[in-house]
Amino acid sequence: MNTYFQAIVIVFTFVTRITTTPITTNKLDVIQPVDQLNSSYVRDIMRLSKAAEIHNYMNGSIDPCDNFYNFACGNWLKINPANSIQHATTGFFESITLALNRKVALVLKSGVQDSDTETDIKVKKFYESCTNIAQIQSVYRAKLKEIIAEFGEMPALVGDKWQEQNFNWLETVGKISLKYGKDIIISIDVLADYAKNTENRVYIGPSDLPLESRSMYLDNVTKIYREGYKMTIADKLKRYLGINEQVAKETAADIMDFEISLARGMIDDKLGLDLDEMTQLTTIDNMQKKYAPDIDIRRLLDIRLGSDFNETIYEFVPEYQDNLKNIIIRTPKRVVANYIFYYLLSDFQLKNAKTRASQEVLCIAETKSHFAKVMDNMIYRKYNTKTTEMDIELVWNKLKSIYRSKLRSRELNWIDLDTRKSAIEKLDAMKLEINSYTKDDFTKEFANLTINGEDYVENVKSILSWGASQLLTKLHEPPKSLEAGEILSYTPANIIIENTIKVPISLLQPYYLWAAVYPNALKFATLGTLVGHEMVHGFDDSGRKYDKDGNSRDWWDELSTKTFVEKTKCFSKQYSKYIYGGRNLPKSTAQSENIADNGGIRLAYEAYLNWYEDAVRSGQDLVFETLPTLNYTSKQLFFITYAQLWCSDTHPRLRDLQTSVDSHVPSMFRVIGPLSNFLEFSKEFNCEVGTQMNPLRKCAIY
CATH class of the missing domain: 1.10.1380.10 (Neutral endopeptidase , domain2)
Structure with a gap:
């Protein structure tokens, strides 16, 4: 039930996974963990490289107070255009998904290894059967007709x-x-x-x-x-x-x-x-x-x-x-x-591609669709570095501390004290999990699943029949953690009925946005806003109706609810004025994503300032909080990096589709909207009141 999953799994971003591009190895996929790159020479090269990347995407001729998205991402389209159905969208999430797919390809094509579990071998056999689909082409159509015959006849046939x-x-x-x-x-x-x-x-x-x-x-x-x-x-x-x-x-x-x-x-x-x-x-x-x-x-x-x-x-x-x-x-x-x-x-149905490379792309997608969590676990075991997990833990603790202080402050005194007390209880109970599935017993779970390396159709039948049998088992068991397939492989999500934020292993990949040699401003601007966004989802127009245990219960008092609704209307009016593809964005009562975007950037920025002040007090050398060749302060770098998280392009033929199926606004407005509502941004870039990025009226809830 797609709508049910949308209601209980609040995911972060729109990613169009349309690609037939062969997957090739990228140097970032095999580069050593950052804690092993400790020479000053390598560190300086990497910092210069990151500074060059940031600069290349920017268009310095644009006034940041007029359109900060165009200022930070003005050259993105020249470098990463969405100019074909094979490259229908470009952006950060597409980049890390492709990077993850490259790792998946290396693992799936490695053959059976001594370290492989029984389930790993089954996954590799399924992939093998998919790439060998040409072997059953002569009987493929007959096999499909046999499946129909199990349940009757198809009139068109x-x-x-x-x-x-x-x-x-x-x-x-x-x-x-x-x-x-x-x-x-x-x-x-x-x-x-x-x-x-x-x-x-x-x-x-x-x-x-x-x-x-x-x-x-x-x-x-x-x-x-x-x-x-x-x-x-x-x-x-x-x-x-x-x-x-x-x-x-x-x-x-x-x-x-x-x-x-x-x-x-x-x-x-x-x-x-x-x-x-x-x-x-x-x-x-x-x-x-x-x-x-x-x-x-x-x-x-x-x-x-x-x-x-x-x-x-x-x-x-x-x-x-x-x-x-x-x-x-x-x-x-x-x-x-x-x-x-x-x-x-x-x-x-699986297309028999013209080339082996194209077939492998299709088969990686098919394997992930059936074995998403197993693949995530396989990649985690092979590529995990504790450094990135420690980064996530640092950011999580800072965000939680900042949000707790905010809920206690006068800033949110429009919320009744008892309601705020319940909000703090929910925040304290909120958990963060990395989708590594290290605690899952896959050998037991997939024990009754039989997979061979030759017949793709028989394998799919086996997988689907095995999945169908799980329904009756669930009837007589307590609930397990919600599974949402591939969604949890590439995007953070707030599972509101569990009061848990889940972080995909794709975000554990270093160097794309943050690393130990980069300024911490980049870490908080990217990872911090992603996690902060999901944290705020627990208190948005939907999430606030679930308690600390993840049960549906309205714990808000009447007056606070009334004020919340009025504040939500501000976002609805603001975002419906933005024009995309020649049309105003659809007006929507649902504002959960815009609330989370606005709240997430504020939490992340305050968390960064808190880290920065702690570093100053401890006498830490902050010379690396800026980047060479970029004449921007660490705070300005925070906002530039946040904006570049959303640098993207969408093929013109897909733009109406994007605004029709995605609950998030297009990327440009995920930059312009939250930053134009954020006074601290205007201060850092000296934006006068009345400019697009510093309007007189601002929308805010958290």
Whole structure:
């Protein structure tokens, strides 16, 4: 349930992972840990190199008080343009993801090592089967058709021979979910109860739709993406199933129309609804009364969970089920069947690339999609340096201390004392974890998973069947830490139902933003704002409704809540005035990301000042807090480096998609918005009141 994960996993940034570029080794992937680079010569070279990189991205002809993003990132487009579908977006997160992928490639292609665990070997065998997919090309199409035959017939394949009377959509999706754990049209999942997270509970609601957001399916401005996706469906029907072009086009059009109808029941993300506004605790009998016979909830649960299951359940997004009941009646069964079988095969479809290098890129992505946490653990074990973990710990402790002081200060006296006391309790209970998975017993977890190095399709069947079997196990176990797949591999996240911030191993890679030889200003401006952003998410318009234990509970008093809402409106007005791609950014009630951006930069800057003052008091030599050849103070470097965290480019054809599916504003405004609200920034760059970067009216919550 994509919307459910969005509600409980607040992630940091938009990354478009579209690439067919071969992965080559980069010197940063094999460079020695910074604590081994202790000669003054190497240190000076690295500092000069970093200064040159910062300078190269900047455009000194731009007035920093007019547009600080263009000042700090003005030359980014010349150096890192997003000028093709292979390079659809460029930016820091794309850079560290590619760097991580290079490490993944080295590990996967290394062959079986003495240090490999049983699970490591299974992962490498899966990758091997993927790169060897050409070996099964002669039987590939037949294998896909055999998967369809497990559950019936696809009308687009058999034509007039299709027997409509033999098709029952709910029976079909139920059996697919039971066998392969793949939810189509409607979803059944077992997850922690957001109101009492010590227990698991069944959730029934919408299945994930590939274009992700309601606006992508329904807005006129995003029609081009729907048309492109429809062409993709037709192409896959031809390529993987051998359906003739005309039938493929007609079938793709029907599938797209049906999917658009389903999307009308989706929640608009811009409304900023909370889980308790999207979810109802109910019984199977009540859902049966609402939706039978068109949606036989009891039968669906009998198939997936067994006839003895009769507990209270959560209905997620009732609007979706209401809409589904109406459209399932009027949609021809042929269309529904084609839709179901097309998406049944989506996990098994893999392009046979023209070159070995391109195939390896595809297979790295496939391996990560199925074994994200195992791959993270493998990379961590091979490349981990304690230095970067110590950096994260230093920043975390400073941020926590600063935020605790802020919550006690007059600065936030608009919040009632009792509410602030509860906020401090939540902050103190908040945990930070690096996604290394060192405590996971993968050997036990994956013991029943069988993988071979030859047959990709059989391996995917094995993985999906193994995953499907885990659902029943979860019913009778206490909740485990939430798994969100690849999301937690490349971006920090706040798991609000666990009150835990998770840091991906991709951020442990040194030299991209910070290192021991760089000024600490860079560390706090990048790592500090990333972690600070997630910390503030625990107290934003959604996170503030969860307590210190991660349970849904409104612990804010009425007056403080009223003031909070008014302050949130300031951000809504501010950001909706920004223009991107010739249009104003969509106005949104949900402001959690903007609140976190603004609060995160303030926390990180104050944490840096606190570190700096401690260093002065201890007599520490701060000569390295500036960089050679750059005529900027350490505080100015902090803001420049923060801005360069967001230097980026997005292919023009994807800009409307970005504003439609991403809850974050485009990168430029993640710089301009927070810094124009921050008086300390204006002081450091002497921006007069009334300039764009120092407006008279400023928005702030924390």
